[in-house]
Amino acid sequence: MGRAVWKPLSIGLLLISLIACSEAERGQPEPPEEAPEAAATETPRTEDGLYALGRDPLYMTFYAHYGYYTMPKWGADPSSAWIRDKLNVHVKGVSAEGDGKLMLQKMVAGQQLPDVVWGERDADLERLREAGLLVPLDEYIAEYPNLRQWAGEKIINLLRSPDGHIYYFPNYYSNKPYGNAGFVVNKRIYRELGSPKLETTDDLYRYLLRVKTMFPDAVPFETGLAKEGQGIDQLFSSFKEDNFSFTRYFAVANGERMTSIYKDAGFRESAMFVAKLMREGLMSQDALVQTEYQVSEKLMAGKAAVYASADPMRMIMIADAELSKADPEDGYFFIEPIYKEGLDPARIYPGTYNVLGWNAAAITTSANNPEAIFALLDWMTGPEGSAVQMWGPPGEDGYWNGFKEDGITPAFTSKYSSDPQGLAEIQALSGDMIWVGNTGYLDKTKSEYEATLPEEDRNWATYWQQNITWRSQGDATPFIKLIPPSSIEEGRIYLKLKEIWLDARATAMFGRTDEEVLDVLDDAHAASMEAGFDLYLDYITKRWQDNLRVLNND
Structure with a gap:
């Protein structure tokens, strides 16, 4: 096999760009x-x-x-x-x-x-x-x-x-839908509250209020690592049809263009909803600083009433096995994605997949x-x-x-x-x-084998993947590889936009009123525009459209 010749290392330039982000x-x-020293031998x-x-x-x-x-x-x-x-x-x-x-x-x-x-x-x-x-x-x-x-x-x-x-x-x-993003509900708490309807954002809010009253030692809505968007991104999806993980780009698809996420009606509604849950004590008050270990402890102890993240399966499958071992009626189950009344549930995607x-x-x-x-x-x-x-x-x-x-x-x-x-x-x-x-x-492989087993013997995770999570993930393949390289102006703008985004998302979570939340988003939009938002939006729009042409010509 031949060996590629690599270009000289641009260490100095790379350090400058990395330092700018830190x-x-x-x-x-x-x-x-x-590795231990060894004599040169033939491969x-x-x-x-x-x-x-x-x-x-x-x-x-x-x-x-x-x-x-x-x-x-x-x-x-x-x-x-x-x-x-x-x-x-x-x-x-x-x-x-x-x-x-x-x-x-x-x-x-x-x-x-x-x-x-x-x-x-x-x-x-x-x-x-x-x-x-x-x-x-x-x-x-x-x-x-x-x-x-x-x-x-x-x-x-x-x-x-x-x-x-x-x-x-x-x-x-993969070339088929996959993923684990979604909403998980505590069986015991849900049963003791009468197994109410949990479909819309209004249903969710009323349910969390009841949890806070009846189970004061439980977290009504557990987000996981909110600093990474966990939980709050899933709530954004509840307020917007065809949401393809747009928070990573600070922009949403609007017709044939990518436009500011701060002006998107669905995002603004979701930001107000998140802040409402936070100030009313209906979600993890330490959502931005908690660790995965702390989240896992709450799940294992059955102290989370509703849990949403991009991959709840990883920790929930262990917590469910532990709780159901002590009581078969205890544990967790997935529900269909939560949606705002009036939206099409079939177009609500708490998570996405892409072929890469x-x-x-x-x-x-x-x-x-x-x-x-x-x-x-x-x-x-x-x-x-x-x-x-x-x-x-x-x-x-x-x-x-x-x-x-x-x-x-x-x-x-x-x-x-x-x-x-x-x-x-x-x-x-x-x-x-x-x-x-x-x-x-x-x-x-696992789906074909699971289909041969009695329902009671099927793997818990595979069951919920087949029945809920796989079919509720959106195909975000057209939106891959949008982020510009740091060597061009749009890439340097992106780094500034990311700082603005992270600050705005954290600040908006603690808005004391809806008006204060919207002011944070409007200020973030204005700051982004000053940083060159339009040029960045033009760039990712072109990359998105290029992807569509490649996929449509496949």
Whole structure:
């Protein structure tokens, strides 16, 4: 396999752009653990000429570009322990320490980039690409089988950067609806309040008032990490038809243009509704500062009446298993998306999906053996890697034991249905450890098997995905790759707009009146216009329309 020649590193320019996004300072990150010194040997290859995973140890460092994410210890769970022992793979996590932008800045400054950066396909990763710090993956994709086979040409072509190369390995890519975003309700509280209708925003408000009165030790509406938009983005969707996660762009689709989100009627209504819940004590008062651990504690204790987020499934499946173990009538259930009276429920999307999936993994030029890392990622996105990560190690005492004759379909064991709590624990952790998820394979495989089981033996998460969440996610594929690179004026404007947005969203949540909330939004709009909002809106409108042309010509 040939090797690409990478352009010189533009470290100075990259540092300038990263520093512009970061305000805090803290000590230098500890350098990652280094692999043991080893004599140079020939790269182990299969008969097909591909890197042979498992013959030599593979050491790699992994950084997730999220302030709230800490990688679980590699080898502490059954799936990663199996990968470590069977494939001789050793992964060290690098923490963002609560500030992803600052950490990335320091790693670039210290020339200590990790081998893999995992995060949104946004301006921060694009700055690494523009500086020549990411490895192009084109040749590997052409030679290794799984991503090419399971993603297909449409997804692969959408991954191409402006220079024609591919730098990102997608996570949870799929050509079918998927996702877990939505609203979850506490069974016990709901039952004891008479199981009232919970469909509209008015229904929700009345219900939360009753919860506050009758269950003073419970949180009526739990948002999760509101600083990331959790919960409040789902409420925005309740007030707007065809809402395709527009908060990430600070703009909404209006006819054939993208226009200011601050002037959108649905967004303004949702902001007033959120502030009303906050000032009346109907939602988490620490929504902007709480941690995932604190949210999990409330869910596990049954202290949240209604919970909404972009992925409630990950923590709720464990909480449901724990509560229902003590009392089969306790636990949680999903409801249809909440909507404002008069809107079409079929056009309300608490979450979205796109064919490229959620985020992506990128291999940096710091990696000693980028091909070996790609071989691992390609294995992870294939049938065996997907099965190990989602259902644990194979074996007679596991949840699956090898594959059926097609070499793709796992042979599930009786433990799959007899030990739902153990499976839930593995799958809850997989949300943090699946970095290149193959949604099409995972969803199709588990759905087909679940259909053969009696209803009482079906997996809790799969049941609600099939009946609620998958069909209530909107297709946001036309809105992918809109964010401009920081090297152009529109990209620099975007960074200013993001600061304005984050400040306005937090401030509006604590508005003492509806008028005060609207003033915050109007001020944010004015500040955005002064920062060059129109030029940015023109840019993302063009990118959106370009996407539509590509998709319509597919």
